[in-house]
Amino acid sequence: MNEMATPIRQEREAKLEGMGCRRKRVEDIRFTQGKGNYVDDIKLPGMLFGDFVRSPYAHARVTGIDKTRALAVPGVLAVLTAEDLKGVNLAWMPTLAGDVQMVLADGKVLFQNQEVAFVVAEDRYAAADGIEAVDVEYEELPVLVDPFKSMEADAPLLREDIKDKTTGAHGPRKHPNHIFEWAVGDKELTDAAFAKAEVTIKELISYHRTHPSPLETCQALASFDKVKGELTLWGTFQAPHVVRTVASLLSKIPEHKVHVIAPDIGGGFGNKVGVYPGYVCAVVASIVTGRPVKWVEDRMENLSATSFARDYHMTTEIAATKEGKVTGLRVHVLADHGAFDACADPSKWPAGFFNIVTGSYDFPAAHLVVDGVYTNKAPGGVAYRCSFRVTEAAYCIERAMDVLAQKLGMDAAELRLKNFIRADQFPYHSALGWEYDSGDYHTAMRQAMQAVDYKGLRAEQAAKREAFKRGETRELMGIGVSFFTEIVGAGPSKNCDILGVAMFDSCEIRLHPTGAAIARMGTKSQGQGHETTYAQIIATEIGIPADLIMVEEGNTDTAPYGLGTYGSRSTPVAGAAIAMAARKIRAKAQMIAAYVLEVHEGDLEWDIDGFRVKGLPEKSKSMKDIAWIAYNAPPPGMEPGLEAVSYYDPPNMTYPFGAYICVMDIDVDTGAYTVRRFYALDDCGTRINPMIIEGQVHGGLTEAFAIAMGQEIAYDEMGNVKGASFMDFFIPTAVETPHWETDFTVTPSPHHPIGAKGVGESPNVGGVPAFSNAVNDAFAFLGSTHIQMPHDHWRNWMAAKRLGVHG
Amino acid sequence: MSKSHVQLRINGRDVEGLVEPRTLLIHFIRDHLGLTGSHIGCDTSHCGACTVDLDGKSVKSCTMFAVQAQGAEITTIEGIAAPDGALHALQEGFRMMHGLQCGFCTPGMIMRSYRLLQENPNPTEAEIRYGIAGNLCRCTGYQNIVKAVQYAAAKIGGREFVEAAE
Numbered sequence: 001m002n003e004m005a006t007p008i009r010q011e012r013e014a015k016l017e018g019m020g021c022r023r024k025r026v027e028d029i030r031f032t033q034g035k036g037n038y039v040d041d042i043k044l045p046g047m048l049f050g051d052f053v054r055s056p057y058a059h060a061r062v063t064g065i066d067k068t069r070a071l072a073v074p075g076v077l078a079v080l081t082a083e084d085l086k087g088v089n090l091a092w093m094p095t096l097a098g099d100v101q102m103v104l105a106d107g108k109v110l111f112q113n114q115e116v117a118f119v120v121a122e123d124r125y126a127a128a129d130g131i132e133a134v135d136v137e138y139e140e141l142p143v144l145v146d147p148f149k150s151m152e153a154d155a156p157l158l159r160e161d162i163k164d165k166t167t168g169a170h171g172p173r174k175h176p177n178h179i180f181e182w183a184v185g186d187k188e189l190t191d192a193a194f195a196k197a198e199v200t201i202k203e204l205i206s207y208h209r210t211h212p213s214p215l216e217t218c219q220a221l222a223s224f225d226k227v228k229g230e231l232t233l234w235g236t237f238q239a240p241h242v243v244r245t246v247a248s249l250l251s252k253i254p255e256h257k258v259h260v261i262a263p264d265i266g267g268g269f270g271n272k273v274g275v276y277p278g279y280v281c282a283v284v285a286s287i288v289t290g291r292p293v294k295w296v297e298d299r300m301e302n303l304s305a306t307s308f309a310r311d312y313h314m315t316t317e318i319a320a321t322k323e324g325k326v327t328g329l330r331v332h333v334l335a336d337h338g339a340f341d342a343c344a345d346p347s348k349w350p351a352g353f354f355n356i357v358t359g360s361y362d363f364p365a366a367h368l369v370v371d372g373v374y375t376n377k378a379p380g381g382v383a384y385r386c387s388f389r390v391t392e393a394a395y396c397i398e399r400a401m402d403v404l405a406q407k408l409g410m411d412a413a414e415l416r417l418k419n420f421i422r423a424d425q426f427p428y429h430s431a432l433g434w435e436y437d438s439g440d441y442h443t444a445m446r447q448a449m450q451a452v453d454y455k456g457l458r459a460e461q462a463a464k465r466e467a468f469k470r471g472e473t474r475e476l477m478g479i480g481v482s483f484f485t486e487i488v489g490a491g492p493s494k495n496c497d498i499l500g501v502a503m504f505d506s507c508e509i510r511l512h513p514t515g516a517a518i519a520r521m522g523t524k525s526q527g528q529g530h531e532t533t534y535a536q537i538i539a540t541e542i543g544i545p546a547d548l549i550m551v552e553e554g555n556t557d558t559a560p561y562g563l564g565t566y567g568s569r570s571t572p573v574a575g576a577a578i579a580m581a582a583r584k585i586r587a588k589a590q591m592i593a594a595y596v597l598e599v600h601e602g603d604l605e606w607d608i609d610g611f612r613v614k615g616l617p618e619k620s621k622s623m624k625d626i627a628w629i630a631y632n633a634p635p636p637g638m639e640p641g642l643e644a645v646s647y648y649d650p651p652n653m654t655y656p657f658g659a660y661i662c663v664m665d666i667d668v669d670t671g672a673y674t675v676r677r678f679y680a681l682d683d684c685g686t687r688i689n690p691m692i693i694e695g696q697v698h699g700g701l702t703e704a705f706a707i708a709m710g711q712e713i714a715y716d717e718m719g720n721v722k723g724a725s726f727m728d729f730f731i732p733t734a735v736e737t738p739h740w741e742t743d744f745t746v747t748p749s750p751h752h753p754i755g756a757k758g759v760g761e762s763p764n765v766g767g768v769p770a771f772s773n774a775v776n777d778a779f780a781f782l783g784s785t786h787i788q789m790p791h792d793h794w795r796n797w798m799a800a801k802r803l804g805v806h807g
Numbered sequence: 808m809s810k811s812h813v814q815l816r817i818n819g820r821d822v823e824g825l826v827e828p829r830t831l832l833i834h835f836i837r838d839h840l841g842l843t844g845s846h847i848g849c850d851t852s853h854c855g856a857c858t859v860d861l862d863g864k865s866v867k868s869c870t871m872f873a874v875q876a877q878g879a880e881i882t883t884i885e886g887i888a889a890p891d892g893a894l895h896a897l898q899e900g901f902r903m904m905h906g907l908q909c910g911f912c913t914p915g916m917i918m919r920s921y922r923l924l925q926e927n928p929n930p931t932e933a934e935i936r937y938g939i940a941g942n943l944c945r946c947t948g949y950q951n952i953v954k955a956v957q958y959a960a961a962k963i964g965g966r967e968f969v970e971a972a973e
Binding site (some may be wrong): 024025026028029030031032033034035036038040041043074124125179213214215217264265266267269298299453526527528529691692694695696698699700701702703725726727730733734735737739740 | 808829830834837838841842843844845846847848849851853854856876878883884885888894897899900901902903905907908909910911912913916917935936937939940941942943944945946947948949950951952953
């Protein structure tokens with residue numbers, strides 16, 4: 001046995017708590033003691049509170065706003081309206097998607113609960129009194145709710161500000177309510193594939209409007225120092241540096257005088273990427289009053305005004321041979337963006353990365369068209385726990401593959417195995433333009449099928465269906481198979497930017513003389529555990545125990561510029577920046593070690609926590625010792641110190657994938673369901689902390705469960721939002737939430753410094769189709785091809801009724 | 808608005824304050840007393856992030872006025888560690904079992920579990936799930952929260968904790 005396996009080495013390695021270790025989270029020490037520091041926990045001397053007057057109408061002209069009564073309310077200091085904001089040119093603001101959005105209603109309102117006026121008062125209660133006393137006169141206008149009617153000739157005109165613009169941020173507009181058309185792929189080749197197809201399917205697959213709804217709502221605290229001309233802005237920001245740049249551009253305060261701080265964030269899930277009217281109004285109010293102003297959204301405001309997600313209506317066609325080999329994919333998406341296009345996609349991608357819609361399959365031809373339209377609904381839509389529009393794409397293709405399997409009379413898993421991109425085809429160029437970095441889909445799918453005894457489940461299902469037909473049971477059994485490929489880690493600066501800011505990310509590491517370190521990041525955790533996992537990467541890279549590494553995020557004064565945390569980009573982009581910065585430190589450390597050990601650099605090798613001379617393991621220098629030397633006795637001619645910064649521009653995205661299987665029983669007479677089993681295999685490449693990965697998968701699956709089985713932001717025909725509180729918006733409790741089984745394979749990313757791909761969003765992306773396919777599979781033998789989500793009890797009951805099983 | 812005098816005991820400390828009669832207990836605890844561990848997540852008494860222990864019961868402190876807590880004995884997340892700073896078994900269990908992510912629901916979740924384990928010192932998984940159904944978590948999917956409560960139940964009861972296989 002060589003020296004590599006001695007216990008001493010294992011002990012040294014264990015002491016680091018580096019990559020691969022189930023390290024307990026450092027964040028938990030403060031969170032479990034109530035010592036987190038969230039925005040609403042911050043209290044400044046003289047702090048005021050702001051609250052919004054919101055529109056009760058979905059579409060109306062604002063004919064008058066009278067502040068008189070409000071200003072007489074005790075404690076109310078100011079009422080801001082669009083007219084006031086015009087003075088500082090802030091009545092409108094740019095969205096991240098190239099559109100503009102009203103900060104406060106300018107002449108009309110375009111969705112229910114739109115911000116109309118901002119009341120500033122001494123405390124939250126006085127602000128609430130104030131908003132009740134602002135008198136607003138409205139003149140109702142015809143309401144447009146159905147996106148399929150947006151581009152009709154007689155549709156109500158929503159956006160008067162751009163009614164004459166025939167070109168938008170993403171090209172020509174076909175109608176005043178049209179935002180963009182985005183086409184990708186080879187139309188002729190795809191049409192040809194369909195022309196000679198032996199089998200085709202076509203289905204309208206809708207992914208309903210929902211909401212990320214983190215437990216902490218969106219909030220901000222602005223403090224403008226008139227003497228210094230400096231603005232400090234605390235907020236629930238997933239991307240603090242982007243907020244700083246936007247705040248500087250909008251307020252005209254030079255960027256070095258804008259200090260943005262994102263303290264602890266109580267969940268984000270995409271909700272906290274964008275810039276909202278509340279942030280802008282808090283800033284303006286602080287400038288106007290000269291006092292700090294806090295804005296804290298309530299839950300109803302959160303669900304009805306900031307950042308819905310999805311609302312994609314996907315007409316999907318697949319061409320195939322009769323043996324089940326896919327030959328073409330054609331998708332048309334009608335995308336409902338609400339009143340303003342407030343997506344948080346990279347600027348050049350109006351439908352995000354929806355062109356990952358060919359999924360895990362080797363489609364020789366594909367063509368995609370997305371039409372974005374305006375309606376009288378809240379603006380968005382954000383990437384809710386998914387890379388930009390990737391969950392919509394995964395749902396689309398995974399549902400469509402099941403529809404094809406049904407038409408062919410083939411098993412859903414068999415059809416997938418037949419069409420997977422093979423391991424030897426990577427790097428794989430998809431028909432819609434992506435280069436998939438790595439994958440081994442067949443292995444993952446087979447491992448999943450074996451783990452759940454897939455054949456046994458299908459046999460049980462067949463028996464149960466016969467029993468149902470004989471009238472012996474009123475329960476249907478569904479098996480939902482989902483195999484997803486994600487595209488995360490935006491992204492290469494050649495094609496990814498937000499408002500012109502390239503989507504790199506960054507890390508700065510300082511190793512202190514005693515061998516402890518601080519790492520500062522351009523990302524911002526909202527619960528992902530960055531303080532724990534980033535330290536693990538550094539520990540492995542530079543041999544310093546993770547417990548001696550402090551990870552700091554969210555303060556734009558101290559952190560290097562980065563694009564933040566969303567789209568599973570932290571590990572793929574910032575994780576790479578960490579490794580690159582750490583390697584710069586290691587390279588300098590190697591020069592120092594060579595000098596001290598009096599050998600050539602090339603004679604040294606890295607050994608867990610330091611360098612040793614090749615062939616002479618007893619001659620070594622630990623990183624801890626090197627740190628001291630770096631500051632206090634560096635080699636002649638070398639600068640003292642041991643620190644590095646890296647800005648990482650990824651060469652490609654990463655492509656995590658996974659195989660999920662859901663087993664569900666549905667009672668046809670009540671529509672009630674039981675998730676009997678849910679198995680999730682994820683391949684996120686190199687695994688940094690398996691405990692945190694499993695936690696991310698549990699949480700993402702629970703959100704997927706909520707979305708697929710009931711969570712919806714619905715509107716009535718008047719544009720009243722119907723699900724804007726936790727009374728109506730389905731958030732599963734511990735009782736409804738199923739038990740989760742997790743598993744994994746490891747296919748490292750070949751272009752990432754540590755081979756990691758990102759995982760936080762995979763379970764949401766793969767989970768939704770698994771649940772929906774289970775429901776659809778349960779009903780399929782009764783003649784149904786597709787039932788729209790969400791699959792709540794009532795809709796299940798309706799499906800059963802429609803299929804004639806209620807007698 | 809005229810103010811009312813409130814006097815109560817929180818985390819073993821006698822406190823008093825002048826509040827408007829409409830001041831919610833959670834705002835009194837957070838804004839007046841500066842105990843910001845308890846959170847607000849929903850406004851409709853659904854999420855349980857504001858859960859505190861009041862006179863031996865779990866209470867959603869957004870659903871009570873501060874004046875209704877006159878004379879009450881309240882324990883919040885800041886008050887469950889031992890006087891010497893040793894963490895409560897639940898605080899330890901939540902960390903050991905990865906029962907939290909963003910940490911926003913955690914204080915309420917721990918305070919509910921704190922009372923649950925006094926009502927039922929050795930709950931089954933189903934009893935834990937039912938027992939914490941008034942507290943919402945958006946991050947964890949509850950599975951590890953259940954384990955965290957089991958861990959704490961075992962520790963408090965002097966039993967060995969055996970983690971269930973996935």
